Amino acid sequence: MRKRFMMQRFVRTTRRGRGARGRIRRAASLAVALAAGAAVSLVPLPAQASGGPAATDGTLVRTTAGWVRGESTAEGRQFLGIPYAQQPVGALRWKEPRPAKAWDGVRRATAFGNRCVQSASWDPGYENPSHTEDCLDLNVYAPKGHRSDRDRPVMVWLHGGGLTAGAGEDVVPDTFARRTGAVVVTVNYRLGAMGFLAGAGLDDEASDGVSGNYGLLDQQAALRWVRANIGRFGGDPHRVTIAGESAGGRSVCTQLASPTARGLYRAGIVESGAYGDCAARERERAARDGAAFAKKAGCPDTGTALACLRGKSAKDILAAQAGFDWGPVVGGAFLPVQPEEAYEKGTAARVPVLNGANSDEGTLFAFAQFDGQGRPLTAEQYPGALTAAYGPELGGRVLKTYPLTEYASPTHAYAAAVGDRMFACTALRMNTALANRGPVYAYEFADRTSPPFASLRDLDTDFDFGATHVNEVQYLFKHFGLASPLDAEQRALARRMVQYWGSFIRTGVPRADGGPAAPDQRTRPGQVLSLRTASAGGTTISTTVHAEHRCGLWDTVPAQ
Template sequence: MWAAVSGSLALAAALLTPQAAQAAGSNPPTKDATLVRTDAGWLRGESTAEGRQFLGIPYARRPVGALRWKEPRPVKPWHGVRGASSFGNRCVQSASWDPGYENPSHTEDCLDLNVYAPDGDPARQRPVMVWLHGGGLTAGAGEDIVPDAFARRTGTVVVTVNYRLGAMGFLATEGLDGEAADRVSGNYGMLDQQAALRWVRANIGSFGGDRHRVTIAGESAGGRSVCTQLASPTADGLYRAGIVESGAYGDCAARERQQATTQGAEFARKAGCPDAATALACLRKKPAAEILAAQAGFDWGPVAGGDFLPVQPEKAYEDGSASRVPVLNGANSDEGRLFAYGQFDGQGKPLTEEQYPGALTRMYGAELGAKVLKRYPVSGHASPTHAYAAAQGDMMFACTALRMDRALAGRGPVYAYEFADRTSPPFASIREAGKTFDFGATHVNEVQYLFKHFGLPTPLDAEQRDLARQMVQYWGSFIHGGAPRAEGQPTAPDQRTRPGTVLSLRTASAGGNALSTTLGDDHRCDLWDSAPADAG
């Protein structure tokens, strides 16, 4: 499905394994734009119809054996030319419904990244976007998006990153705390992201990127990663801007140290390592498949309290300790429909009107559930599942994004958007289900307007293609260092001067892109902003 390599000679070189490359010599010619030198050695990428791409580049040493649950270490240099024409391994994760994820991955050798660069003079030094993938911090890979056309159209260099997931990326135990320099473990996946950013700082100039103009971006768990990195002092100076797509859920909260280590002890027992004195050594001997099998049912994510994240992100935003960089932040208008579908209709058990009040009580408790029932009556929605989805999406995404806008506005430019194309085709994983269920502008749906999602074409109609073109311009102008703009369209509003005003991204027949001042009311944020922090 990938674009063809230009010429058989380039293909042959791109297929060199690192071992075979050692015989290729250490001083290859440099006139070929697909041949690039990094601080660890030479790489052979490939030319495509959109530009140049370099895939499967290791940015850190393999986190295996004694390096399992260790901070990422610099990659070992190689000799000769290393082929960079195929993606690296996906990090340890279960099978899923996403295309290409039909089988689990048990491979820990996965700390790779991919670089996409437009054709042209590599000395031009274009701005850079580093994309952190979604997947709940337990799934996904850098290859989930193919941003080659985005890179060409915006004149940017794009990097996509793999990072450790689930228990491999976020296990915290007392034993691991004892090994950590700051005595707080559980942030390995986040530290991988920072190692990738340091690789970018050291090497992106060789690909035509400007190390001083790096934007970190991501969707869902990738967006959550961005809002976490914004609050991390150890990421300071590694980027100049951030893009958070549907990532403010849970107010980007991290686990507290005691919570994380208690969970780690429970995980160790489940994995067959119950003795606290020997648990860490026992876990390090476990095959990845056994670690993966034991991780279900636990909350995996970053841990607050150490050097990486001294305080919760929300507090860092409020007290001014978060990075003072421009941020583009937003969510989708129907975020909750994906999750409600998976809980009800996707299980063959659509929510009924009779079941609806009980479902709300189970989700929110009796007191808040009664308020939600009053504010989200079934009569106001296409079905009970859609009513449930509206409440879930407003609570988890829409109102948390608006709260994040307010918090971030005190420390730098914040540009707010909402993706609101309710006619958008469901993304590839749920496209078949979309024939019978109206997903609207649900979670993940905006990604396919910016990039090839899972490398697949998106069936957009003419109006949607226009919207996609405008969104690429918005994102591209922000990465270039300005306010998000698109030709003939309203500029995304800065929350410092226009608080609560949001750029609504819509097709022409739905009114086109417009500035909205009613999103807080539309998503009933007065209810959710006053709800208990652990609601839902």
């Protein structure tokens, strides 16, 4: 999803001045700190590294490429900015990732690495674009313990951002790691045109003849790094769960269908990631997009386009990528068939999956389109907005299915249709398809009193976002490294959610103290674990989610 860019414009005009200035100052300080820490810092290997005082706290670890020194925190140990592959610069731009080169001495792992190439956005700390291709790093968060302990479950988190934005640092899961006893890895991967350009002469270089999947191949390279190294941080390489939200969740549902990812994980978590039924771009369309992009970037000659594009600066590539749909490409060894087909035919990975969405996904996007632009949708405009979005025939059906009398405002009615079609119903369909190949546990985050996530908190608006897209992330992790203003009931729900997620990571089955067992769709199809605060009924099993989200309508039309 492109939520970062959809809202950037109105954020600039609706933030309170004082909050915006304070955030800019904080972002500037953060940028200086990151720039200072981004350079490779190597120090001579201490004599006591083999077991003396410098190694006893578990912050000195030897990876397959060399030693790294992290730091000890109140929550455990953390190792930031570790390269997992050679950086995709120069001749390696638009190449499949290669293992990281070895280094001498000890590499300091106490600052995040560079973010991959992306535009500025409205998220905290993203006020400036990144033009840095040296970005294939990951971060490891581990509970306190000796490096010889290698039995902790592992979660590898893939960030959201529409496959065009974001970074592994978007969540800080140190408290989650401590509470669950897991080792958590967060990953950077190539984005936008850098990660998903197809055609333009690249098919001749792709190992399976199909270009365009560099960002997801980066994710697989990170998983291979985890398999080879995570035991030295206390993790069990045979108990790896891949997880992500939004585009990160879409990445997980793609990796589930990828034969080349087989054996790199044993479970998957998909949060709001089933939009579009996880469909990849067809090869022909991706090639057309690649040719159009090359022309826009000033490289129209098909015979020389690739060399021309490799000669362009990252800034030029970023400027040309707007307006294209960047994502994985189907065909070839990486993704032979569409994920939905792999699920239905049972050829996808036969691993447990925790899959779900939020009850009010669409409010974020509808607000960005209307109220956030200073143009709230009116009752008179509502029918026309539906026709513009869905066409006359389907728009008329949507108008009857989402009457204004049932919603707080026309924008909220429009939001309900957007969220149901894009997220709620696609998640339920994915549950049904996944049940053909193994355990799948369904959830819905439904705390409609949840505070807006960090990017929305300074907006000068009383718009009711409810349990919107992204909002569940702050219940699991420190979103953008920030504490969330949860009340006592919400903190209790957050602890329960961490228990469910932690149980799934440890055992493959989501359980929580005092909470109902999450329903397995193989034996309890259509039942969903509804995550709510105590005053809203608490966490229960719902049998009405399909009807509540009008999926009887949306299951009859193609997903967006």
